Amino acid sequence: MTHAEIAAALFGKAHNVSVDEAGIVRGTGSSTSGREVNVVGIANAQPLGIEAALAIAQETLDIMRRNPGAAILVLVDSGSQLMSRREELLGLNEALGHLIKVLRAATSSGHPTLGLLYGSSTGGALIATGLATSWLAALPRAQPSVMQLQAMARVVKLSIEKLERLAADTPVFAPGIANFASMGAIHAVWDEGSDLGLQLEQVLATRLNGDDERARLGAERGGRTKAATIIERIVAEAQRG
Amino acid sequence: MSGVPTGVRRLSWFELSARNRLTALLDARSFEEFVGPEEGVTSPHLLRFDLPNAFDDGIVVGRGRLDGKPVLVAAQEGRFMGGSIGEVHGAKLVGILRAAQALAAAGRPQACLLLLDTGGVRLQEANAGETAAAEAVRAVLDARTAGASVVALLGGRAGCFGGGSLIAACCSHIVMSEHARLGVSGPEVIETYKGAEEFDSQDRALAWRTLGGTTRRLLGSADALVDDTATAFRQAAIAQLQRPRTFDLARLQAEHSRLRERIRRFGDCRDGAEIVRRMLEPAAIHGLDDRSARDAERLIAKLPEVAHDAR
Numbered sequence: 159m160t161h162a163e164i165a166a167a168l169f170g171k172a173h174n175v176s177v178d179e180a181g182i183v184r185g186t187g188s189s190t191s192g193r194e195v196n197v198v199g200i201a202n203a204q205p206l207g208i209e210a211a212l213a214i215a216q217e218t219l220d221i222m223r224r225n226p227g228a229a230i231l232v233l234v235d236s237g238s239q240l241m242s243r244r245e246e247l248l249g250l251n252e253a254l255g256h257l258i259k260v261l262r263a264a265t266s267s268g269h270p271t272l273g274l275l276y277g278s279s280t281g282g283a284l285i286a287t288g289l290a291t292s293w294l295a296a297l298p299r300a301q302p303s304v305m306q307l308q309a310m311a312r313v314v315k316l317s318i319e320k321l322e323r324l325a326a327d328t329p330v331f332a333p334g335i336a337n338f339a340s341m342g343a344i345h346a347v348w349d350e351g352s353d354l355g356l357q358l359e360q361v362l363a364t365r366l367n368g369d370d371e372r373a374r375l376g377a378e379r380g381g382r383t384k385a386a387t388i389i390e391r392i393v394a395e396a397q398r399g
Numbered sequence: 400m401s402g403v404p405t406g407v408r409r410l411s412w413f414e415l416s417a418r419n420r421l422t423a424l425l426d427a428r429s430f431e432e433f434v435g436p437e438e439g440v441t442s443p444h445l446l447r448f449d450l451p452n453a454f455d456d457g458i459v460v461g462r463g464r465l466d467g468k469p470v471l472v473a474a475q476e477g478r479f480m481g482g483s484i485g486e487v488h489g490a491k492l493v494g495i496l497r498a499a500q501a502l503a504a505a506g507r508p509q510a511c512l513l514l515l516d517t518g519g520v521r522l523q524e525a526n527a528g529e530t531a532a533a534e535a536v537r538a539v540l541d542a543r544t545a546g547a548s549v550v551a552l553l554g555g556r557a558g559c560f561g562g563g564s565l566i567a568a569c570c571s572h573i574v575m576s577e578h579a580r581l582g583v584s585g586p587e588v589i590e591t592y593k594g595a596e597e598f599d600s601q602d603r604a605l606a607w608r609t610l611g612g613t614t615r616r617l618l619g620s621a622d623a624l625v626d627d628t629a630t631a632f633r634q635a636a637i638a639q640l641q642r643p644r645t646f647d648l649a650r651l652q653a654e655h656s657r658l659r660e661r662i663r664r665f666g667d668c669r670d671g672a673e674i675v676r677r678m679l680e681p682a683a684i685h686g687l688d689d690r691s692a693r694d695a696e697r698l699i700a701k702l703p704e705v706a707h708d709a710r
Contacts, residue, residue, distance in 0.1 A: 212658060219655065222648070241589045243598045244669060246582040247609045248662060249620045252710075254583065255536075255568025256654055262540045263651055281520075281529075282583045285565055289533035304525035309591060314448070314522050330444050330486070331525040343530040370537055372530055373490065382527050384443055385490035388434060392494025393501055395433045396462060396471060 159297065159350070161201040161233060164276050167354040168231075169195070175233075177201045182213045183233050190359045196221040199233030199287065206283035207240030211253040214287075215260040227268045229362055232261070234288045235277025238305075254286040261290040265368045272361060275300040275344070289343060292366045295357070296335050296344045303333030329381055340381030342372035408630040412554040413578045415629065417459050417474035420514050423629030424552075424636065425463035425472070432461040434491060442485050444524040453479045456487040460495040465512070466637045471495050471502075474514035477557030483521030484562055489531020492566075496538035496549070503545035510548040510640050513570065518585070519561015532562025539569040543646040548572065550639050552632050553579035553621075558610070560585045568620075571646070571710070572639040574632065575612035575621040582610040608671035616696070617671075617678055618661060619704045624696045631693075643708060653709035661704065678702060 159167070161183060165175040168187060175185030175197045181204030185197045198217045200206060214232075221230060239250060265271045273291035278301040288294045288302070296302070304310075307325065311318040325332035329340045338344045348357045373389055376382030407423045415423065421430055434440055436454035445452055457479035462471050473495045475482040484492070492513075499511040520528035539549050551567040553559045554576035559567050564583050567573055575581065584592075586600035586609075599605060608614060616624040622639060625631035668674045679702075699705050 208658070208662060212655065212662075215655060219652065239583045241584045241592050241597075243589065243609055246584060246589070246598075247614070247668065247671060247674070248665060249615075249618055249658070250583045251564035251568045251581060252620055253658055255565050256651070256658060258536055258565065259540060259569060259651055259654070262537060262544075263648055266544055267648070282561065282565065285529065285533045285536065285562060289530070290536075304520055304529045305522060310522050310525070312591065316448070324447060328444075328447055330527050331523055337526050338530075341526045341530040343526065343533065370534055370541075372534055373493070376527075376530065382486050382490075382530070384440070385486050385493075385527070385531065388440065388487060388490035389494040389497060392433045392460060392491065393498045396495070396498030397501060397505070 159276055161235065164233060164274070165197070168358055169355065180204065180210055180213065182210060182217070184217050189362060190355045193229065193362060194225065195229045195231050195358070196225060197231050197233060200236045201233065203235055203237050203278055205237035205240040206254065206286060207245050208248055208250055208253040211257045211286060215257045218260045218264055222264055222267060222269065229270045229272065230264055231358070232271065232273040232287055232291050234273055234275045234279050236279045236283045236287060238280035239282035254282055257286050258290040265292050270362060270366045275302060277301065278303070281305060292368050293345050293361055294343065295346050295348050295361070297350055298335060298347055300335055301333060302335065302338045302344070307333065340376070340379045342375030342379060342382065345375070408633065409628055411627050412576060412629055412632055413556060413627050416478065417476040417514065417516065420629065421459060421463070421472060421474050424512070424514070424633050425465055426467065429464035430461055431463065432459060433494070434460065440487055442487050442524065444486065444527070448523045450523065456485060456491070457482055458488045458491050460491045465640070468640070469509050471499050471509055471511040472514065473511070475516040475555070477516035477555040480521055482517035482555065482557040483519065484517060484528040484532050485521040485524040486527035486531060488521070489528055489535060493531060493534045493538050496535060496542050499542040499547040499549065500538065500545045503542060503547040508546045510550060511542060512550050512552060512636055513566065514552045514555070515559045515563050515567055516555025516557045517559060517561070517563035518557050519563050529562065532565065535562070535566050536569050539566060543571055543644070546644065548640055548644040550574065550636055552636060553581060554627060554632065558585065571644050572642060573621040574623045574625060574635045574639060575615055576625050576627045576631070577612045578627050579612045580606065580610040581615050581620065611671070614671035614674065616699055617675060617702065617705065618665070619657065619707055624699065626693060650709060657707055657709045678704065
């Protein structure tokens with residue numbers, strides 16, 4: 159689905175969501191129950207560089223000024239972080255970090271922040287967009303990844319054939335929606351065949367509290383069997399004595 | 400306050416192991432480890448790849464004292480799988496940060512020191528590592544919001560890349576040595592995807608001019624540049640903990656302006672040397688190359704890009 163189709167599926171005609179030439183998504187839509195939803199994000203599988211990260215952060219800061227407490231939906235169809243010497247020289251990590259901070263600040267100041275991963279997203283771009291929201295949904299055809307298998311094969315020094323064989327039954331490293339959902343990284347995979355607007359409305363009605371539930375979800379779903387317990391133990395030990 | 404043999408503290412931070420860094424950084428005999436190697440909590444995933452495990456999964460977490468004050472700490476071991484973030488490694492990091500948040504929320508704020516030394520997410524357990532990195536970044540911010548300082552200390556072998564670089568960017572304060580490298584994509588990764596004409600990973604000097612401590616400090620991406628000794632890191636950590644730790648919307652807006660201004664002034668630069676020239680000409684500061692990190696720090700601290708608390 160394109161961003162225009164997504165916006166139409168979520169809001170019908172009650173929206174002004176648009177995408178600029180740099181792939182930055184902006185606009186507002188009205189949910190099924192008439193709730194105003196502010197939309198930001200990145201489209202067209204654009205890589206996330208410094209300027210794009212700052213533009214999304216800027217838009218989010220503007221929403222916080224304009225519309226205190228309103229819901230923010232982050233639409234995500236990106237490449238990876240923009241890979242270039244110039245980006246690294248000028249501190250891409252700070253720009254991505256800034257975007258994460260702004261999205262978290264929105265949550266802390268009462269804006270429900272949701273993500274919808276409808277295309278691809280890779281590596282640092284995924285951490286700074288979808289994974290920086292409080293509640294991340296994905297469409298079944300979305301393609302989250304840390305690194306494409308081909309490049310991964312080079313880095314871990316295994317043949318692509320061996321890696322593909324492992325990927326078939328090892329969700330912990332291979333790209334894909336189901337694999338990320340089993341980690342707890344994606345809260346829900348939405349059903350494209352039924353009303354997306356209603357599915358959004360249901361999440362908006364749950365009053366997201368901003369707690370990070372992902373480790374617990376990962377344990378429940380069997381993708382990360384150790385993480386939640388380790389986290390709990392350390393928090394308990396540090397509070398003792 | 401001391402009691403640690405001064406010899407250890409004079410050793411190179413770059414060369415020290417994660418455990419020895421903690422010993423040299425903290426007050427003598429003050430460190431207590433959580434979920435230590437004797438428990439053998441190892442990665443459940445590496446065996447699939449016929450890779451050896453480490454009993455601490457390449458990270459040491461716990462608590463100790465710094466200059467008499469209680470602190471929480473995490474130290475990544477760059478020599479095990481490049482300090483990479485897997486499920487267990489990441490959970491230990493997230494655990495210590497959530498502990499910082501919980502203590503601050505209970506009115507007992509303790510600073511959290513992150514001795515980062517990582518190539519980023521561990522590819523053999525990439526999805527667990529990616530999720531853990533996202534959790535760690537959020538836990539840093541939540542700890543800061545609750546009132547705890549989170550300080551990144553960077554100067555290890557593996558550098559600080561990928562998810563690690565995002566964790567660092569979200570900290571209250573960042574200390575780097577000249578040996579430290581900080582970036583999202585490292586030279587090898589950029590070369591793999593974009594070719595050697597974009598980033599020649601064999602050119603070590605270029606890598607340091609682009610990602611190294613001095614450039615980062617000049618641009619305001621780090622708050623202190625220190626010599627490569629445990630003593631220097633210890634002193635810098637103590638100094639950073641004296642600084643204000645507010646984290647609010649005003650600060651985020653200031654950070655936004657700061658990053659925009661950086662792009663306005665230096666957005667056309669292709670090399671750290673260009674930035675240094677443009678920045679230092681008006682200040683008429685010369686001879687940075689010949690000075691120790693401490694001398695350089697005195698000069699650098701006077702530059703407008705550098706003196707800020709906007710992160």
